[in-house]
Amino acid sequence: MAHQTEHTSHHPSFMQYVLIAIVLFVITIVEFLLIWDRLGIEDDLGASKIPLLVILSAIKFAIVIMFYMHLKFENRLFGTVFIAGLALSFLVGIALIGLFVGFEAKPRSYAEARAIPYEEHGGAGEETHPPVAAGPVALGVAAVADSLVFDAASLSAKSGSEVTVSFTNPSTVNSHNFVVVESGTKDAVATDGTTAGPTNDWVPPGDPRVIANTVLIGPGESTEMTFTAPAPGTYQFVCTFPGHNFTMFGDFAVN
Amino acid sequence: MAHAVEHEYTTTGLNHRKMLMWVFLGSDCLFFGSLIATYMVYRGQSLVGPYPVDIIDIPVTTISTFVLLMSSFAMVQALAATQADNRRAIVGWLMATAVLGAIFIGFQVVEFNTFKNEGLTLGGNLFGATFFTLTGFHGAHVTLGVIWLVALAILGAKGRLGPNTALDVELCGLYWHFVDIVWIVIFTLLYLIGGFDAGPTALPGG
Numbered sequence A: 001m002a003h004q005t006e007h008t009s010h011h012p013s014f015m016q017y018v019l020i021a022i023v024l025f026v027i028t029i030v031e032f033l034l035i036w037d038r039l040g041i042e043d044d045l046g047a048s049k050i051p052l053l054v055i056l057s058a059i060k061f062a063i064v065i066m067f068y069m070h071l072k073f074e075n076r077l078f079g080t081v082f083i084a085g086l087a088l089s090f091l092v093g094i095a096l097i098g099l100f101v102g103f104e105a106k107p108r109s110y111a112e113a114r115a116i117p118y119e120e121h122g123g124a125g126e127e128t129h130p131p132v133a134a135g136p137v138a139l140g141v142a143a144v145a146d147s148l149v150f151d152a153a154s155l156s157a158k159s160g161s162e163v164t165v166s167f168t169n170p171s172t173v174n175s176h177n178f179v180v181v182e183s184g185t186k187d188a189v190a191t192d193g194t195t196a197g198p199t200n201d202w203v204p205p206g207d208p209r210v211i212a213n214t215v216l217i218g219p220g221e222s223t224e225m226t227f228t229a230p231a232p233g234t235y236q237f238v239c240t241f242p243g244h245n246f247t248m249f250g251d252f253a254v255n
Numbered sequence B: 001m002a003h004a005v006e007h008e009y010t011t012t013g014l015n016h017r018k019m020l021m022w023v024f025l026g027s028d029c030l031f032f033g034s035l036i037a038t039y040m041v042y043r044g045q046s047l048v049g050p051y052p053v054d055i056i057d058i059p060v061t062t063i064s065t066f067v068l069l070m071s072s073f074a075m076v077q078a079l080a081a082t083q084a085d086n087r088r089a090i091v092g093w094l095m096a097t098a099v100l101g102a103i104f105i106g107f108q109v110v111e112f113n114t115f116k117n118e119g120l121t122l123g124g125n126l127f128g129a130t131f132f133t134l135t136g137f138h139g140a141h142v143t144l145g146v147i148w149l150v151a152l153a154i155l156g157a158k159g160r161l162g163p164n165t166a167l168d169v170e171l172c173g174l175y176w177h178f179v180d181i182v183w184i185v186i187f188t189l190l191y192l193i194g195g196f197d198a199g200p201t202a203l204p205g206g
Helices: A002-010 A014-035 A041-068 A076-101 A107-114 A186-196 B002-006 B016-041 B058-083 B087-117 B126-157 B163-196
Strands: A137-142 A154-157 A162-168 A179-182 A210-213 A222-228 A233-238 A249-254
Touching: A014 A041, A014 B058, A014 B163, A041 B058, A041 B163, A076 B016, A137 A154, A179 A186, A186 A233, A210 A222, B016 B126, B016 B163, B058 B087, B058 B163, B087 B126, B087 B163, B126 B163
Parallel strands: A137 A162, A154 A249
Antiparallel strands: A162 A222, A179 A210, A179 A233, A233 A249
């Protein structure tokens, strides 16, 4: 019992605990403000914010183990046992990172060789090419002779990549365009495009469902357009020339 | 029971149960250290999305971090109440700690669910694999802590916690604070620093 009363008297008082809690809160708020993009501090700090954040969290860590866990007031052996485990875990971490970075084990090239394209996880896609980095992507599409179809039923690109579409119209009579729209909206966009009329290339201007579109090209002409692939998901491409949308469309997969 | 243990002779002169808890926490450092190191090794190596920058919500997680910090404060009050033999305060603070812990778990459940709907899975990419393994094991620790706290609160309500059995509450507190400091590290590394990681090409030198 004597041991216990003595032990208790060493613990911080209620007000000290409140003070410690406030300090922990303030540090967390500072950490948040450091990286909050609306404040813009993180732009000025650049890479130096990382050691700053690590130091701040190390301070929080130390405060909790010293005061809340009473390590400051306890027998040193408890602290030694715990710090030994902590030090060992740091060594394990350094060893692991060293193993993968220092000895060129190249986890990324290992993963690259075995990567499954994103769309396959959902079982929807059929292409098995390894995903490329979000670099520029060139896609070629054409209408098929005088038929009201595209020569591709599906196209794909990686999200964020710069996609250049070369669109050719080999028809001798028909005019076409190539419009990328949100999934399931091809007919609705085409209907509104009809209202917008030929002066707008049969595309409703400023429509949020339209991701990108080429101009309307006549028989034998070709055109090109460049846009940034949107967020991952399935989109559609369609010709919005009145009536063409029912047969002249396909899926545009962004992965 | 615990009273009798206090007077046991030990080779170190220190309480066996408390020593066991500190040894366990030391070894748990290794457990989380390995998982954190694994996350850092694979950081920025995901070949397909979603990437942290697409889905990590730092403001919301800052709130859940506050909740966990607050629960640590409630925990020390529970121990102080036990030492002061104030039964109502013991049960109140223990339950407050448990509820705050449960709120933290609630945040995590919602977060995991949102991430799953955004396409992040355990097997989808390296970010998903390392993120879910690390934060999932942390969430399991919190869940275990909540169960422990509720059990102690029930004992407290029956009047079986007091100065003589303060060690029972103190050991739970040590575990609880440890879970808190692990989250301090995870929050800094995975959210504040790693939360802005994009795909492989966006990383310098990646």
